[in-house]
Amino acid sequence: MKTSFQVDNQFLSAALKNELAQNAESQTPENNWLTKIRSYSYADFLKQNLPTRKVEHWKYNELFFLTQAEFSSSPLASRTQSEISDLTLALKNAFTVVFINGQYSPQHSSDLIDSHVSATPFSQANTKQIELITSSLSSAQQSTNLLIQLNTSLSQDGLLIEVESNKKIGKPIYLFHLNTSADENQICANQTLVSCGTGSECQLIEHFVSEKCEATQLALQQSVVHLQENSQCNHYRLNLEASTSMQVSRALFLLEKDSSLNSFYYSEGSQLNKTDIDIHHRGKNSESNLTGIYLPSETQCIDYHTNIEHQIANCTSREVFRGIIADSAKATFNGKIHIFKDAQKSDAQLSNKNLLLTNQAEINTKPELEIYADDVVCAHGATVAKIDDKAIYYMQTRGINETRAKKILSIGFINELLDKVENEALSHYLKDQVQICLSDIK
Amino acid sequence: MLKIKNLQVKVEDKTILKGLSLDIKPGEVHAIMGPNGSGKSTLGYVLSGREGYEVSGGSATLNGDNLLELDADERAKKGLFLAFQYPVEIPGVSNMEFLKASVDTVRDYQGKEALSTVDFMKLAREKCKAVNLDPNFLKRGVNEGFSGGEKKRSEIMQMMLLEPSLCILDETDSGLDIDALQVVADGVNACRDENRAFIIVTHYQRLLDYIVPDKVHVLSDGKIIKSGGKELALELEEKGYSWIEKA
Ligand SMILES: Nc1ncnc2c1ncn2[C@@H]1O[C@H](COP(=O)(O)OP(=O)(O)OP(=O)(O)O)[C@@H](O)[C@H]1O
Ligand SMILES: [Mg+2]
Numbered sequence: 001m002k003t004s005f006q007v008d009n010q011f012l013s014a015a016l017k018n019e020l021a022q023n024a025e026s027q028t029p030e031n032n033w034l035t036k037i038r039s040y041s042y043a044d045f046l047k048q049n050l051p052t053r054k055v056e057h058w059k060y061n062e063l064f065f066l067t068q069a070e071f072s073s074s075p076l077a078s079r080t081q082s083e084i085s086d087l088t089l090a091l092k093n094a095f096t097v098v099f100i101n102g103q104y105s106p107q108h109s110s111d112l113i114d115s116h117v118s119a120t121p122f123s124q125a126n127t128k129q130i131e132l133i134t135s136s137l138s139s140a141q142q143s144t145n146l147l148i149q150l151n152t153s154l155s156q157d158g159l160l161i162e163v164e165s166n167k168k169i170g171k172p173i174y175l176f177h178l179n180t181s182a183d184e185n186q187i188c189a190n191q192t193l194v195s196c197g198t199g200s201e202c203q204l205i206e207h208f209v210s211e212k213c214e215a216t217q218l219a220l221q222q223s224v225v226h227l228q229e230n231s232q233c234n235h236y237r238l239n240l241e242a243s244t245s246m247q248v249s250r251a252l253f254l255l256e257k258d259s260s261l262n263s264f265y266y267s268e269g270s271q272l273n274k275t276d277i278d279i280h281h282r283g284k285n286s287e288s289n290l291t292g293i294y295l296p297s298e299t300q301c302i303d304y305h306t307n308i309e310h311q312i313a314n315c316t317s318r319e320v321f322r323g324i325i326a327d328s329a330k331a332t333f334n335g336k337i338h339i340f341k342d343a344q345k346s347d348a349q350l351s352n353k354n355l356l357l358t359n360q361a362e363i364n365t366k367p368e369l370e371i372y373a374d375d376v377v378c379a380h381g382a383t384v385a386k387i388d389d390k391a392i393y394y395m396q397t398r399g400i401n402e403t404r405a406k407k408i409l410s411i412g413f414i415n416e417l418l419d420k421v422e423n424e425a426l427s428h429y430l431k432d433q434v435q436i437c438l439s440d441i442k
Numbered sequence: 443m444l445k446i447k448n449l450q451v452k453v454e455d456k457t458i459l460k461g462l463s464l465d466i467k468p469g470e471v472h473a474i475m476g477p478n479g480s481g482k483s484t485l486g487y488v489l490s491g492r493e494g495y496e497v498s499g500g501s502a503t504l505n506g507d508n509l510l511e512l513d514a515d516e517r518a519k520k521g522l523f524l525a526f527q528y529p530v531e532i533p534g535v536s537n538m539e540f541l542k543a544s545v546d547t548v549r550d551y552q553g554k555e556a557l558s559t560v561d562f563m564k565l566a567r568e569k570c571k572a573v574n575l576d577p578n579f580l581k582r583g584v585n586e587g588f589s590g591g592e593k594k595r596s597e598i599m600q601m602m603l604l605e606p607s608l609c610i611l612d613e614t615d616s617g618l619d620i621d622a623l624q625v626v627a628d629g630v631n632a633c634r635d636e637n638r639a640f641i642i643v644t645h646y647q648r649l650l651d652y653i654v655p656d657k658v659h660v661l662s663d664g665k666i667i668k669s670g671g672k673e674l675a676l677e678l679e680e681k682g683y684s685w686i687e688k689a
Contacts (some may be wrong), residue, residue: 344502390530394526396515397514399547404543408540412535413534415535
């Protein structure tokens with residue numbers, strides 16, 4: 001496999017390159033701050049073009065297509081409410097926020113009046129909100145993932161979602177992303193910032209789908225969730241795009257003092273899903289609990305790079321990811337735990353288990369520890385296994401055929417993770433989805 | 443019911459069964475005894491359809507069906523049951539889910555009516571009690587963390603649920619305490635009827651006090667070298683195997 005190659009902006013269409021260059025030069029007085037962020041990001045993106053040691057980040061990935069294809073900007077597309085409703089999850093009573101090709105679509109989104117939740121496009125942010133956005137985004141700038149830099153440069157706007165302080169939001173906040181079909185390769189960008197106010201509690205569901213088409217849809221996306229002091233967030237991120245889709249995205253969580261995050265990931269279906277997950281424990285006694293399931297099949301490729309930073313003392317992190325890799329699919333799991341020098345009494349645990357269903361299926365799993373404090377508890381482990389022939393035979397002697405046995409064993413492999421989904425409607429949905437996804441096992 | 447003629451079996455090019463014949467009629471209980479490594483478990487594996495066991499000669503039929511060309515699950519559906527010497531642990535798959543899938547397929551194959559979840563639960567709990575297993579075992583992973591004796595009792599519980607016509611019990615008595623031995627024997631005896639046959643593999647005559655066999659066979663080096671009535675077990679207990687092997 002090729003371990004390094006040069007990614008430059010050649011994969012962007014002339015019109016897109018032109019737009020980015022113009023943005024870098026323009027200095028319109030209004031939204032100046034946004035223009036600035038975009039142009040800085042573009043400059044960073046261009047700087048990173050050289051194959052540096054950071055290229056390792058892409059090592060196991062299928063971004064090679066970037067040297068061979070050309071992408072133009074996603075067109076503005078509209079869909080009827082019923083077309084949208086056909087694709088959204090049947091959640092009871094959710095605050096729905098719809099994005100089509102990365103663009104916020106207020107007409108399909110819920111009315112948030114009196115909900116203690118607000119949605120504000122960056123372009124309409126007031127001074128205080130701009131401060132919040134710029135400070136959160138500056139933490140996001142440190143990404144080593146050049147496509148995330150590109151995402152920021154391409155995002156003409158962004159959406160800020162604020163959860164009011166000291167409010168417990170009963171209904172889930174449901175962020176629904178649709179990528180529409182296209183005749184030629186298209187790229188879209190989205191950036192969303194969620195601020196969970198001090199002492200607030202909320203449920204956040206991010207759901208990504210796409211329409212199948214002949215061309216390739218490349219979706220860039222970044223979500224930044226800022227958990228203010230003592231806030232709690234139950235987060236779910238579901239990638240269920242069509243097989244023509246590629247998503248390169250990042251989810252960044254900033255955890256302030258005494259905040260608590262549960263974050264659940266599920267991925268299947270798309271040609272490529274590369275998600276970087278960054279958890280920054282910035283305030284003492286903050287807790288994070290990550291769970292992930294990835295089920296690539298056919299020639300799909302799923303890549304999770306997780307990076308848990310214990311920047312300060314007394315924080316706890318838990319991370320459990322499991323993957324079932326079928327056919328000639330590939331998965332990469334890279335789990336890094338980074339414990340800063342003064343982060344004493346950190347407690348971090350990471351586990352990654354993989355089940356390979358065929359000889360062609362491929363997994364690259366790599367836990368990484370960087371520990372600079374001495375008084376810490378840190379445990380990590382990764383395993384790769386094939387389906388257990390003895391267990392299959394045992395089940396066969398009880399009348400269960402081989403295909404069914406494999407399916408039961410596969411579901412058994414991820415069952416306990418699915419049980420962590422607290423939202424009932426979502427839990428039912430995912431349990432059915434897993435059955436469907438694994439129904440082709442031979 | 444079960445007819446085995448001159449069965450020869452190889453594992454990884456090593457011949458293990460060297461011409462074994464056995465004829466079991468409905469309602470009969472046959473005990474098979476014999477030294478370690480003589481091929482007792484191999485017989486159970488090859489009859490139940492485990493992969494990697496190459497039949498190089500002979501035949502085995504169950505109620506007229508050629509067992510040897512069926513997949514393992516087909517054999518189970520046709521009424522063959524093997525209680526394992528070492529049952530496999532399957533973490534993550536609940537016993538309840540596993541047993542339901544098993545009972546559903548076997549009943550479906552046999553043209554019996556499907557059980558509702560409620561009826562199935564009731565039945566499963568009842569069978570648990572019959573072998574003195576806490577019904578909470580149904581919620582645990584299949585054999586996951588079960589003690590040796592619990593695994594064996596769980597095998598008998600499965601047998602009771604599936605109501606097979608031919609039951610092969612491979613050292614189900616090993617590792618059982620005295621009370622559990624009684625429980626397992628009671629379970630087996632409760633299943634005995636004129637249509638069901640048993641092969642009981644054991645090293646100890648004691649089990650055969652509880653489950654009285656119609657015939658006792660000695661398997662040594664892949665062949666049955668002696669057959670007799672229940673008294674043969676007592677004789678073996680007393681004298682060991684060498685007197686027959688030498689003869
Ligand atoms: N995969 C294998 N490769 C090589 N030899 C094998 C394999 N499986 C079994 N054998 C051998 O076959 C012989 C018979 O084994 P088997 O398990 O049938 O014995 P057994 O009569 O059940 O013994 P025990 O009383 O100890 O349970 C043994 O010598 C064993 O080592
Ligand atoms: Mg044995």
